[in-house]
Amino acid sequence: MSFRLYDTAARAVRPLEPLVEGEVSIYHCGLTVQSSPHLGHIRKEVVFDVLRRWLEHKGLAVTVVANVTDIDDKILAKSAESGFEWWAHAYKFERELHDAYAALGCKPPTYEPRATGHITEMLELVEVLLERGHAYVAEDTSGDVYFDVRSWPRYGELSGQKVDEMEAAADADPRGKRDPRDFALWKGHKPDEPETASWPAPWGRGRPGWHLECSAMAGKYLGDTFDIHGGGIDLRFPHHENELAQSAAAGHGFARHWMHNAWVTMAGEKMSKSLGNTAQVSEVTKTYSPRAVRYFLAAPHYRSTIEFSPADEATRGSLAEAEKAIERIDTFLARAVELVGEAQVDPTPSTEHWATFQRSMDEDLGTPGAVAALFDAIRAGNQAITSGDADTVGTHVVAITAMLDVLGLNPSAPEWAGAMAVDNLTPVVDGLVAHLLEQRNTARAAKDWAAADAIRDTLAHLGLNITDTPSGPRWSLEKH
Template identity: 35%
Template sequence: MKIYNTLTKTKEEFQPINPGQITMYVCGPTVYNYIHIGNARSAIAFDTIRRYFEYRGYKVNYVSNFTDVDDKMINEARAEGITVPELADRYIKAYEEDTAALNIEPATKNPRATSEIASIISFIEKLIKKGYAYESAGDVYYRAKKFAHYGELSSKNIAELEEGASEHVNEEEQNRKEDPIDFALWKKQKQPDEIAWESPWGKGRPGWHIECSVMSTKYLGDTIDIHGGGQDLEFPHHENEIAQSEAATGKKFVHYWMHNGFVTVGADQEKMSKSLHNFVTVHEILKEVDPQVLRFFMASVQYRRQINYSEENLKQAQTILQRFKNMLINLNYRLKDDISSVEDANLREILAKTEADFVTAMDDDFNVQNALTAIYDLLPVLNANIAAESVDKEALTKAQALLTEWLGIFGIDTAELIKQNETQGDDEIVALVEQRDEARKNKDWAKSDQLRDQLKEMGVIIEDTPQGTRWIRE
């Protein structure tokens, strides 16, 4: 298996620290609003990656944080006249509801920054003791230049960073810093109503970057296998995490850095973000779009590639997903028939090749497009076998299991799908199908067409096959 490592800018052979086990940290949302689909893209991408690791037999310890205190949260809570914890609780609950709808597996642990204050203070004290951090007027800053590898992850030049920082740092803050590129580990309380905790440097709160260093090392160890997040986090967030963590522990922080591509919108494919005010929240989208379609759309593009969110692209994903679902339903129907099984060496060979092609694609830095192409190319072969008078029941059963497992990697739960389309569960539909069969037998085509239209209005699609009439719900 090969993974593209943002730090080295190359695909590298994946070797976990402990065989059969993976430690994985993915930066979570700042919970001051509903997540937009750019946030969801990261959650879906790394959930798909996690599911594939589990498919390959790994046990994944997956940690993703909630940033539940920062300037945006303080400002929003103040504007609403509520506390920061109240705001956080509301949007953490919304996040959990939205990600559950998208069938994103819960993390092994979702730590919150405000629950880790003691650990954060201890971590900062360690950095101060080692000379990597300093207190200034109640703030604590990290000496970025002291860390020899600062800028390597994001390929940033220190001189350029210093020049850029000096243009964006206000004079008051600059007077507290030794260098413009130094970044905050602890921020002094500015106003009496601002959420704050006691510390050796006075009342204040953590900076943004320090929380992930603390949570990652606390819950996964000083060195972890994979750290993930959106491309926009490469700098400064992940760059600062490396500097903090490796200065504190003296060890390599992360073996493989993975970053997902942006979600874009519109004809000019502008990056979606809250700061650009062009975002669409998952909360709103799910009122109109099937969660499985949104999930499949997002998961069916290789994680490093950009996704353009559009109605047309959603419809295309819906069409492909429905074909996969229909194949599962048709396999289920055919396997329930009273049929004799005849071994088909060719079908078994094709199944084995498809399975190998799927793994080869996914092992190549999670190339989901090629993996889905391998599955898609299998569909006409399965259709031909389903329509035959005699079938290889064992091979078709395996095909059903594989398709179920593969779709599961993309977050598509097929158990409910099969259950919903069992004929035994709906007497009215079964009765209408039987009436139509009788009309066709009597060559009463007008009545047959009328019953087909009636079933279509009920959301039922009729399929006339050599083995009889089957139906599926739209």
């Protein structure tokens, strides 16, 4: 297979060789639904959405499982503060997560399991680890169960750390641990926690540890071994390290490739709920168009950091540039349709720009090179429009549309239907504007400049740009 991906575990770019020919299985850790999703969360969704689109374009059947963590220390704490039941609190923000997916044009996962729906699988995994000597029940009668990191010589292989150099795991009271780095598989129920946030277990009523949840759900839906496991780089340790340890210690092959995207930062710091430096997707998309926000997150290489800060002029410029990029794309498509209309063209992209796009995407999902190829193609397409070469324009349209489909930026794609519902009014608006422009042309022909200018100023006041071209005036909405 021509596609190569940087493997976090191997620390090298290596070919993706699917377990099953023609199929790729992907698991990426979803959100802990404690509060509203921000750009740092949704970048991961955009990255894996582009990965999925590219693999599907290459003819592979892609299965994507992305969990929802709906029981967790933070959810219990936040729900107590808000006064809602923990399950209602979690569901509210799960809905917001789905809204954020849709807002940025991400396809939903093949399946999206909730942690609370897989307690049985988690208990089974803990029992296997206990039987194999890689876990123990705390002797303090708390009902806690821990993974014994000293029992697993490979512990630390994903992050490249040695056990003695690691900090203590802060996911449970250390009093019942044999080693401070041991992490919780099961957390015994505490008197101050809701009874509904616990389940019966052989070692005492309680709830699962965060790391256990993902191992159990990945195994349930993708089997003991699958192709790609991923998430944000902040999950590499301890979350993914612990997932790998407990799954491998239970005898599973687990993930064959590990993929991690870099952070979105604000003023140089990781975007984080705990730090309070977040940009909620629902708020950012009120200021910038959703496609521009997606472009902002997808255009840089997934392993490079993206800086976002409303207080930073350069960052505002970046999002403003994303808006301009989307405008360039849409302007080209509109001009091309005027020239080629519904002409039938070869549906297979065959331009040099498409070849460059392919090479970039095949080499570790190289979106910067792919985006450069996109705009080179648009530049060439515009030149062909100027020269009136409809056949060449049609060829470029095919390639550019295919690129936009892979990047999730095609304005005609179904996923943008909700965000761009106003487009349903375009024929009506276009007719009204065309009528006014005809009146303006009549006024200009009669040298009634005052009337012509009045029509132009009225349209400008309504937010429309009027551009006079050799083939007649064209209109477009102003970008704010």
